[in-house]
Amino acid sequence: MSHPIKTESVRIAVGDGTTMGAHVARPEGAEKRPGVLLLQEVFGVNEHMRDVAGRIAAEGYVVIAPDLFHRAQPGFIGRYDDIQAAIKVASTYTSEHSKADLEASLAHLGGMDGVVGDRLAALGFCMGGKLAFTAGALAPLRAAVSFYGGGIYPDKIDLVPRLTGHVLFFWAGKDHYIPIESHQAVIAEMRRLEKPFTSVEVSHVNHGFFCNARGDYDAAVAAQAWALTKAFLKAHLEG
Numbered sequence: 218m219s220h221p222i223k224t225e226s227v228r229i230a231v232g233d234g235t236t237m238g239a240h241v242a243r244p245e246g247a248e249k250r251p252g253v254l255l256l257q258e259v260f261g262v263n264e265h266m267r268d269v270a271g272r273i274a275a276e277g278y279v280v281i282a283p284d285l286f287h288r289a290q291p292g293f294i295g296r297y298d299d300i301q302a303a304i305k306v307a308s309t310y311t312s313e314h315s316k317a318d319l320e321a322s323l324a325h326l327g328g329m330d331g332v333v334g335d336r337l338a339a340l341g342f343c344m345g346g347k348l349a350f351t352a353g354a355l356a357p358l359r360a361a362v363s364f365y366g367g368g369i370y371p372d373k374i375d376l377v378p379r380l381t382g383h384v385l386f387f388w389a390g391k392d393h394y395i396p397i398e399s400h401q402a403v404i405a406e407m408r409r410l411e412k413p414f415t416s417v418e419v420s421h422v423n424h425g426f427f428c429n430a431r432g433d434y435d436a437a438v439a440a441q442a443w444a445l446t447k448a449f450l451k452a453h454l455e456g
Contacts, residue, residue, distance in 0.1 A: 220244035222274040224267075229283065231321040233313075238291065239283040239322065240267055242274035243331065251359075251454035252332040254322055255282040256341030256348040258428075259303040260295035265430050273340070276447055278454065279332045283322045285310060285348075297431050307344060312372075315348055316355065323356045336454050338382070340446070341366065342427065343394075346387075347373060354379035360453035362446055363387070365424050367395045370402040377406045383413040385449045387427075387442055390420035417445070 270280045286293045295303030327334035338360040341349035346366025353361035354376035423433035
């Protein structure tokens with residue numbers, strides 16, 4: 218069932234004294250619903266991210282997508298044909314920044330009117346995939362979804378013991394940014410510590426296969442990944 222949605226912009230106070238803008242999409246009506254923290258690629262909270270937020274909200278969840286580059290360049294929207302400019306902005310974003318932003322975003326989401334505060338998940342793409350994984354170690358999330366999350370290994374592998382919810386990973390077999398050995402190391406550590414996970418590697422696609430604005434978009438694989446993501450969120454947020 219698809220729900221009619223509404224959107225708004227909010228401001229979130231972050232623990233380091235900064236203020237962060239965020240895009241919110243939510244189903245209409247007064248019913249309390251689970252919440253999903255949506256985490257951007259290096260290109261910012263752009264049209265694609267807002268579209269994804271709307272699609273998640275239409276499934277019955279309250280979604281918040283924070284502007285993670287609010288310190289360096291508030292409202293930054295990168296171009297897919299100029300990734301170096303986006304990487305330059307992203308290079309200013311530190312682990313301390315991400316921890317503060319994730320904690321503030323999750324606290325805001327969990328405290329919003331109409332949100333069931335103990336039914337939260339994080340979902341992200343690229344750098345956001347790593348941050349969705351990270352969020353699962355910072356708060357008692359029900360679930361996290363990481364699409365081609367670069368840098369989990371080695372940067373965040375030490376967080377695996379702190380994960381509380383089930384993690385769904387998507388990997389691209391032809392990813393130019395994430396070596397196969399890196400994502401294999403992540404899964405090996407998840408398995409070693411007996412953390413609940415689902416890992417999907419699609420052999421013939423590239424990094425960014427989910428985004429219909431990118432040259433590496435694969436419509437068939439994106440549709441399959443979306444169907445699994447919806448089922449995963451339903452199982453862990455509504456079950």
